[in-house]
Amino acid sequence: xxxxxxxxxxxxxxxxxxxxxxxxxxxxxxxxxxxxxxxxxxxxxxxxxxxxxxxxxxxxxxxxxxxxxxxxxxxxxxxxxxxxxxxxxxxxxxxxxxxxxxxxxxxxxxxxx
Amino acid sequence: xxxxxxxxxxxxxxxxxxxxxxxxxxxxxxxxxxxxxxxxxxxxxxxxxxxxxxxxxxxxxxxxxxxxxxxxxxxxxxxxxxxxxxxxxxxxxxxxxxxxxxxxxxxxxxxxxxx
Numbered sequence: 001x002x003x004x005x006x007x008x009x010x011x012x013x014x015x016x017x018x019x020x021x022x023x024x025x026x027x028x029x030x031x032x033x034x035x036x037x038x039x040x041x042x043x044x045x046x047x048x049x050x051x052x053x054x055x056x057x058x059x060x061x062x063x064x065x066x067x068x069x070x071x072x073x074x075x076x077x078x079x080x081x082x083x084x085x086x087x088x089x090x091x092x093x094x095x096x097x098x099x100x101x102x103x104x105x106x107x108x109x110x111x112x113x
Numbered sequence: 114x115x116x117x118x119x120x121x122x123x124x125x126x127x128x129x130x131x132x133x134x135x136x137x138x139x140x141x142x143x144x145x146x147x148x149x150x151x152x153x154x155x156x157x158x159x160x161x162x163x164x165x166x167x168x169x170x171x172x173x174x175x176x177x178x179x180x181x182x183x184x185x186x187x188x189x190x191x192x193x194x195x196x197x198x199x200x201x202x203x204x205x206x207x208x209x210x211x212x213x214x215x216x217x218x219x220x221x222x223x224x225x226x227x228x
Contacts, residue, residue, distance in 0.1 A: 004156075033215070043203065043218040056215065091156060101147060102216055104156035 004105035006092050012111045018080040021108045024073055025094030033102060034067055034077050035091040043091075049075065082112045115140045117206050119219035126194050127227045134189040134222050136178075136204030145207035146187040147216065148178055152200045160202075163187065174198070199226045 005024040013019050025032050033048040047057040049069045057067070064083070069075040079086055089109050093102040116139045126132055138144060145164050149157040161172025168180040178189045187204060201223045205216040 035218075042220040045215065045217070048215055093157075101159045101162050104149075104158075106156045 004092055004094050004103050006090075006105035006108050008108060009106060010109045010111075012113065013082055015083055015112055016081045017112075018078065019082045019086075019110060019112075021077040021090050021092075021110070023075045023077070023092030023105060025075070025092070026096075026103055027073065029094035029096045029103070030072070031095045032069060032075050033093040033095075034075070035093065037089045037091060037107070038087075046077070079110075082110075084112045086110060087112050115144060115206050115208060115217050117204050117217055117219035119202075119204055119222050121222045122220070123223045123225070125225040125227060128196050129193050132189075132191045132194045132198070132224070134202050134204075134224070136187045136189065136219060137185050138187065138204075138206045139185065140206060140208070143182065146178075146180060147205040147207065148172065148176070148187075148189050149203045149205060149218075150174075150200050151203065151221075157203065160189070194224075194226055196226045196228065199224055 004026055007022045031050050034046040036044045036046055044059055046059045047067045048055055052069045052072055065079055067077045087110055089107045091104050091107045093104045095102045118137045120135050147162045148160040150160050151157045160176050161170045161178055163170045163180045170178050176191050178187055180187050201221045203221045204219040207216050
């Protein structure tokens with residue numbers, strides 16, 4: 001398996017623009033997680049899905065952030081409108097079941113100018 | 114609520130020296146515990162994990178960790194550090210009673226290796 005695939009790897013956008021980050025989990029995995037990593041706050045869990053259903057979105061910072069998982073092989077994290085403070089590395093991770101570890105993608109480095 | 118503390122933000126060791134990275138957790142029962150490593154510009158890679166059983170866990174790249182319930186700790190160790198071990202290390206805790214493997218991460222420890 002190719003692992004968790006995220007796109008794009010890098011994104012530079014202007015403040016106010018819409019940004020969409022994409023994630024393809026490992027085939028067969030039934031849980032998907034979106035994390036944000038910054039120097040100030042470390043790794044924060046934004047939202048996670050179980051069997052394509054959002055379970056906990058309490059980490060989503062504001063209404064500007066939204067996430068979807070239309071099927072088992074694809075998820076998006078959207079920021080609209082984007083702000084400079086959203087600049088961070090966004091990671092997607094997937095797992096199967098309960099007694100397994102999370103597998104992480106390479107991340108998307110987002111820069112909002 | 115569960116939480117993880119990594120008290121050392123930055124550690125420098127000499128190549129060949131031993132290493133111990135500290136991790137303390139807060140959880141009402143025995144949690145699932147993980148150590149991940151992140152190289153610059155890369156995602157997180159699992160080093161080792163503890164779910165139950167033997168409290169000394171062996172991982173990849175010569176790392177091991179010991180779960181100590183009495184100290185709520187899960188420290189990572191390596192007897193002899195290599196220059197390629199320079200990276201950031203994250204301890205994480207999961208909830209055995211949860212529906213999924215939701216992980217809470219510590220703030221990380223950045224390891225530098227001197228030649």
